[in-house]
Amino acid sequence: MSLYDPAKTEPKWQAAWDEAGTFKATMTGDKPKYYVLEMFPYPSGRIHIGHVRNYTMGDVIARYKLATGHNVLHPMGFDAFGMPAENAAMAIGGHPKTWTYENIDTMVGQMKPLGFGLDWSRMFATCDPEYYGQQQALFIDFLAKDLVYRKNAVVNWDPVDMTVLANEQVIDGKGWRSGAEVERRELTQWFFKISDYSEELLDALDTLENWPAKVRLMQENWIGKSRGLEFGFERVDGEEPITVYTTRPDTLMGASFVGISPDHPIAKKLEAENPEIAAEIAEMRKGGTTAEALEKAEKRGVDTGIRTKHPLDSNWELPVWIANFILMDYGTGAIFGCPAHDQRDYEFASKYELPIVPVFGEEEITEAFVPAKTEKVTFLRGFAGATEQTGDEAVDAAIAAAERDGWGSGVTKFRLRDWGLSRQRYWGCPIPVVHCDDCGVVPEKKENLPIELPDDVTLDIPGNPLDRHPTWRDCACPSCGKPAQRETDTMDTFVDSSWYFARFTAPDAKTPTDMEAASYWMNVDQYIGGIEHAILHLLYSRFFARAMNITGHLPDSAREPFHALFTQGMVTHAIYMTTGEDGRPVYHYPEDVELRDGGGFLKDGTQVKIIPSAKMSKSKNNVVDPVEIIKAFGADTARWFVLSDSPPERDVEWTASGAEAASKHLNRVWMLCDKIGKMPADYAGRDNEELMREMHKAIHDVTMAIDSFGFNAAIAKLYGFASTIAKSDAGTNEKKLAIKTLAQLMSPMTPHLAEDIWAHQGGEGLIANAPWPVADEKLMVEDSVTLPIQINGKRRGEMKVPRDMPKDEVEKAALAHEAVVKALDGGQPKKLIVVPGRIVNVVV
């Protein structure tokens, strides 16, 4: 008996696919096209098991679509700019570029043996000058169409290292290297005008029928359309009124104070004039910029001394406070505080002993009362609408009243902010503009692109090396030719990943895209990636597709670039952590940790802290390298194993237990094939009809499962079908057909083994190109079904009846069933429910 040897067969079939150009994407013939894309990886060093899972899913779809007669585009590349390369250069020396390209080589070397059906000829990395040069061209075109502009925005500022920090580099409000308390500081930065598209990006979500509902909901909430009232608080001192925006104008009679952001113009003016307020604002500016940090920070405020008049009662004066929880970039940067019906206002008012006056509900209040706006409440101090009304009705009535009396107007606002793309970092795409003393900010000429990053930089001291490079900044003004200076900010890496899918359609084009290729291949028919990208990456890409359409780089039909989206779950693993001498966490690889006595220990006996179940991430070292499984069992086993058991959309805690069993099963299938190959050609068998029925059921079920991303379900069916073939006493012809069909159904998951079986059974050509089998529904039908019998909803028996037995006969048969007779005890059933082919329920 010959054993299946993946180490020999897998490279053989990979070479055969290469030679036949099986996965090279072409636009030829009249076949329909299919573009399947998995989110490209960051080249962190080595691939981990999460990558294997993700790319195997995409490959199953790609191979299945190839077999169902499509021109398939299935490319791969690398999202290669970003902080980890700089961090590596700081930590271990070397150059980000070297580190990145070496990682890419390693990862490609690990991916190729997995046998993915990828068109490798289209591969690129976003740090290739050929790619980012085209990205610079896009930026210049966006600039010309007013899709990019400059404004001030806050960043995390490390006052010791004198550098901007990423949110990830701020730990508990302190800089990760210096340990200094981080401050929020304003810088002039570049922004994409994504907020101009808020309404369109929101409305178009309804057209994305093949996206998960949860992703659409998350984007809807992120865009955050709201209707509210904008109005001015007149100042007692007669200065310009303070304009506020509120989504709860119906609570205006519960107003307790007017709050403004520390970044509000009034606050800034006071900061410059009044040292006490300046000191207080300096305190408020401490800490990082994340929404989480701002929301969780203790409420803090300072009375400006300014007094305003309540719009409904000019004798009612309200104080103006600067409050740390009010954001300048949402609404107008100013609010009125209604502590009775807003949790944050309640905390603030309690702390500073400001009045808390309920508008609806009960007079006595011990916490903020915030019912859903759809709920009906009784108003104690309403000023518009009925006494009893829902929040929504009250808001509408309040806006109508304000508009009627002319002191405010209803407005629609969005939470979505413009996309800040400036990064004060080296390893990113240079922003192609020049600062000229005479001409101002001028875009670079396209013929000068790409503006390449200089190689001769050092990252041993904090800050952006482009700023301190002796010559790189110096250039001629593209407009007047006088000496000028380059922009030293680089682009957010989200820019790189917002159009790579379009570039894959023509990766060598001398313009960002080639319209013919883009029109043929776009949109991505099936996009696959992690749920962690549900908002930012996918929203930015949707914006970019629109911007690229406006600038003539994508057809109208590609404004929504991803036809269908599947979000796979993450592979998680415990994090093993110790604390370094400097007090900062040190993360250890799973293979360096031994688990015993309910704890984890390093080789030197040090106990590690175990943080259970977190997303595999290079920065936490909780990654598992698939190389051991591939070495021990081959690519097919790894592919089969990562798809089996867990539903693809669910997170899965990694464990290798079961990999060996998966390998054994594949071997069993091979031996079954070998055995069938040795059957006498004329053996007639007995179970032919039954085997053919099971085969057609398997074709049907597996096809359905693949179509709906139920890979684990497909694999469960394939286990069953393999076992059916093994046990069946069918004839040689039937068995050969069955094993070839099994191989075809397995081929998207275990392509090498499938090719081998196909060849062994004399299949024509490559199984990768063989047409997908089609189930004959007529051959799937069984004549009888087993109906469970319930009494009062609990299963008490079952009966076997002909599939097409009429309902009244089923009823009769059920009533004659011994369990029913016993339960009725001579009486009549209260109700009898018969669901044909499913169930009988007798209510007694």
Added chain:
RNA sequence: GCCCGCGUGGUGGAAUGGUAGACACAGGAGACUUAAAAUCUCCAGGCUUAAUAGGCCGUGCCGGUUCGAGUCCGGCCGCGGGUACCA
């Protein structure tokens, strides 16, 4: 804090509102073998019972809708993702 998910045997998980636990892993028993490996067969949610039959309980917790709820609704608890400079 806010937004979005998820929660089923020892484990991964299955189940168009219709027999909860398919299919696997780990485990147990057996067959084959001098032995081991490999392979094959069988058992297996919990409690009750000598065992079987039967009965009771059971899909994070509490409540609701329904002839019938893992599935739908409301409230809680726990875990995960995102939170605009990690990618």
